[in-house]
Amino acid sequence: MSPKIRRYADGDRAAVYDICVETAGAGQGVRGRYSTDDLVPDTVAGPYLFLEPRHAYVLDDGGRAVGYVIGTPDTAGYVAGYQQRWLPRLRGKYQPLSGPPVTDEDQRIDAMFHPERWVLPELADHPAHLHVNVLAGYRGSGHGRTLLDTFLASVAEAGAKSCYLAVRQANVNAQRFYAKLGWQPIDIPGAEPGTFLTHPTR
Numbered sequence: 024m025s026p027k028i029r030r031y032a033d034g035d036r037a038a039v040y041d042i043c044v045e046t047a048g049a050g051q052g053v054r055g056r057y058s059t060d061d062l063v064p065d066t067v068a069g070p071y072l073f074l075e076p077r078h079a080y081v082l083d084d085g086g087r088a089v090g091y092v093i094g095t096p097d098t099a100g101y102v103a104g105y106q107q108r109w110l111p112r113l114r115g116k117y118q119p120l121s122g123p124p125v126t127d128e129d130q131r132i133d134a135m136f137h138p139e140r141w142v143l144p145e146l147a148d149h150p151a152h153l154h155v156n157v158l159a160g161y162r163g164s165g166h167g168r169t170l171l172d173t174f175l176a177s178v179a180e181a182g183a184k185s186c187y188l189a190v191r192q193a194n195v196n197a198q199r200f201y202a203k204l205g206w207q208p209i210d211i212p213g214a215e216p217g218t219f220l221t222h223p224t225r
Contacts, residue, residue: 031093042158047063071095089158090167094154097150102141175224186224188206189218204222
């Protein structure tokens with residue numbers, strides 16, 4: 024039986040966190056890199072599952088999530104919700120830095136406590152954004168494309184006309200994948216060229 028895409032369910036949370044850890048770091052995985060493996064998914068997975076579950080979908084293989092797409096149709100609204108409802112849940116687990124970030128973990132924690140940086144004026148015409156990850160053994164079979172199409176249709180129904188995503192230049196395979204699907208780069212001051220890509224939702 025081939026994997027299928029379905030809506031996220033509460034029982035998928037641990038699997039989504041695991042996929043996030045296995046695919047972060049330009050697709051190389053970050054297990055064991057930080058003081059807790061929850062650090063990355065607590066910033067780039069958990070808040071979407073909590074705040075925007077209706078736009079979360081998983082790739083299901085026999086009842087186990089092996090990929091996912093998560094995001095929001097309204098980045099500004101999502102950031103407000105993150106600040107008001109998600110960040111208080113993290114304060115018993117993480118503490119804001121007392122000075123400028125030095126280590127890679129510091130950079131992650133600094134980003135966690137400053138979601139307002141995700142609201143960029145250059146992206147105002149692309150209010151939706153997403154994160155998509157698929158375990159290595161399930162790549163190259165069209166699942167990533169189907170997850171993206173599913174998410175774009177979902178946020179289009181919510182009124183978003185365009186979507187953006189961010190991808191590191193070091194993630195060459197992802198860069199090629201998105202280019203093949205018609206995602207177009209948009210220049211953002213201070214960001215490496217090609218980091219931010221956009222696509223209409225329909």
